[in-house]
Amino acid sequence: MASKIVTLRVNDREEEFLARPGTTLLGALRDTLGLTAAKRGCAQGACGSCNVLVDGKPVPSCLVPVETVDGAAVATLEGVAPTGDLDEVQAAFLEDFATQCGFCTPGMIMTAEALLAENPDPTRAEVVEAISGNVCRCTGYEPIVNAILDAASRRRSA
Amino acid sequence: MLANIHLPASAAEAAGLLEGGGWLLGGGTLVMPRVNTGAVPVDTLISLRAAGLDGVRVADGLAEVGAAVTLARLGEHEELAFLRPVVRSIASPPVRNLATVGGNLFATQPHGDLAVALLALGARVDVLSTGGARTIDVGEAVAHNEVVTTVHFGLPKVWRYRKAMRRKHNSASIVTVAAALVVTGGVVEQATIALGGVASTPVRANAAEQALIGRPLDLAAAEAAAAAAHEGTAPFDDAYASAWYRARVLPVHVRRALLGED
Numbered sequence: 001m002a003s004k005i006v007t008l009r010v011n012d013r014e015e016e017f018l019a020r021p022g023t024t025l026l027g028a029l030r031d032t033l034g035l036t037a038a039k040r041g042c043a044q045g046a047c048g049s050c051n052v053l054v055d056g057k058p059v060p061s062c063l064v065p066v067e068t069v070d071g072a073a074v075a076t077l078e079g080v081a082p083t084g085d086l087d088e089v090q091a092a093f094l095e096d097f098a099t100q101c102g103f104c105t106p107g108m109i110m111t112a113e114a115l116l117a118e119n120p121d122p123t124r125a126e127v128v129e130a131i132s133g134n135v136c137r138c139t140g141y142e143p144i145v146n147a148i149l150d151a152a153s154r155r156r157s158a
Numbered sequence: 159m160l161a162n163i164h165l166p167a168s169a170a171e172a173a174g175l176l177e178g179g180g181w182l183l184g185g186g187t188l189v190m191p192r193v194n195t196g197a198v199p200v201d202t203l204i205s206l207r208a209a210g211l212d213g214v215r216v217a218d219g220l221a222e223v224g225a226a227v228t229l230a231r232l233g234e235h236e237e238l239a240f241l242r243p244v245v246r247s248i249a250s251p252p253v254r255n256l257a258t259v260g261g262n263l264f265a266t267q268p269h270g271d272l273a274v275a276l277l278a279l280g281a282r283v284d285v286l287s288t289g290g291a292r293t294i295d296v297g298e299a300v301a302h303n304e305v306v307t308t309v310h311f312g313l314p315k316v317w318r319y320r321k322a323m324r325r326k327h328n329s330a331s332i333v334t335v336a337a338a339l340v341v342t343g344g345v346v347e348q349a350t351i352a353l354g355g356v357a358s359t360p361v362r363a364n365a366a367e368q369a370l371i372g373r374p375l376d377l378a379a380a381e382a383a384a385a386a387a388h389e390g391t392a393p394f395d396d397a398y399a400s401a402w403y404r405a406r407v408l409p410v411h412v413r414r415a416l417l418g419e420d
Contacts, residue, residue: 002161002162004163021160021161021162021163021203022159022160022163022193022203024190024194043191043194043195044190044191044194045186045187045190045191045252045253045256048250048252051252054255057230057252057255058251058252058255059252059253059255059256060252060253060256062190062194063185063186063187063190063191063253063256064186064190064256065163065183065186065190065193065203065205067163067165067205068163068165068183068186068205068207068208069207070165111251111252128326128327129246129251129327130251132250132251132325132326132327132328133249133250133251133252133253133328134250
């Protein structure tokens with residue numbers, strides 16, 4: 001059992017910590033770094049509630065042994081609005097009733113952030129495909145899809 | 159309980175480590191769900207993330223894809239655009255950012271749609287162990303001490319792909335049909351058809367291929383191929399569909415795939 005030193009750039013901050021073998025990126029974020037926005041849902045990569053961005057790409061962080069992404073840049077929901085002012089995606093989720101219990105919301109928002117960074121003007125079908133790996137048991141998805149489209153238009157006109 | 163995670167810098171180093179036991183880890187989408195249960199009979203993972211198996215080369219009608227290339231990257235490759243529908247039919251975009259080409263060969267049915275496509279393409283697979291390298295047909299058994307390093311295939315002249323799912327995105331296969339055809343002067347000269355979702359592994363539809371060869375690619379030939387497609391299949395029940403349903407809709411999807419119908 002050899003723990004290893006792992007270095008990550010998390011939300012533009014250098015972090016260095018010890019990780020036991022088998023520690024997932026999700027586990028390191030939540031339990032070592034105290035960043036609890038990403039949620040442990042299924043632990044199988046099927047629900048999207050743990051999605052964070054690794055080098056700009058959304059991935060289920062429960063499927064990533066943290067040692068294998070040593071040196072990567074990681075973005076979590078905590079980094080989206082560091083000053084407390086909501087960004088366009090968060091504001092749209094709030095105002096368009098796209099969040100109810102909130103458990104899926106961090107993963108949904110990070111997946112949406114990745115989509116909009118790559119495609120600032122997505123079609124409804126593209127939004128649906130982008131969040132096809134994010135499970136929400138409350139909203140029925142329509143308000144979430146609407147919020148992401150709304151966020152895209154807010155960001156384009158900002 | 160895991161005790162070691164290795165990050166070898168080459169396939170040869172990975173093969174050396176594998177002699178000591180453990181599981182290979184591509185993107186983690188198959189292995190980590192099991193690891194996360196905390197009850198895996200393995201204490202060592204060997205990640206291929208840094209092993210230099212992430213190259214894609216397309217030249218002279220041949221593609222050479224590293225085993226650790228992600229499905230997302232495969233789907234973005236301009237010269238492999240014909241594989242985009244295959245990639246987009248598998249899981250969700252975040253999972254495709256992790257899942258690898260090599261890993262898909264080990265996905266159990268009704269998953270593993272890329273493996274179905276690679277079977278239709280007649281892909282060859284390079285594997286490496288401490289005993290040396292060899293090249294096998296896709297679908298042939300890989301030994302426990304072997305590392306899949308590269309997948310090769312020729313670009314198809316005519317390509318058909320169709321996956322029937324419960325939902326439009328992110329669902330396992332009910333029936334997957336992939337076909338690489340050579341059509342000369344309106345007549346099917348060669349046909350390689352592979353099926354997913356209808357047996358415990360991807361299967362070639364030899365009888366359907368024979369029904370198609372020598373005929374124009376029209377409704378009558380497609381229906382003849384569709385009628386013959388069940389030969390060699392052994393559909394199963396699972397949470398997505400019953401064996402009965404899979405057998406019932408298989409010919410419909412074979413016909414639609416061959417004719418490029420929606």
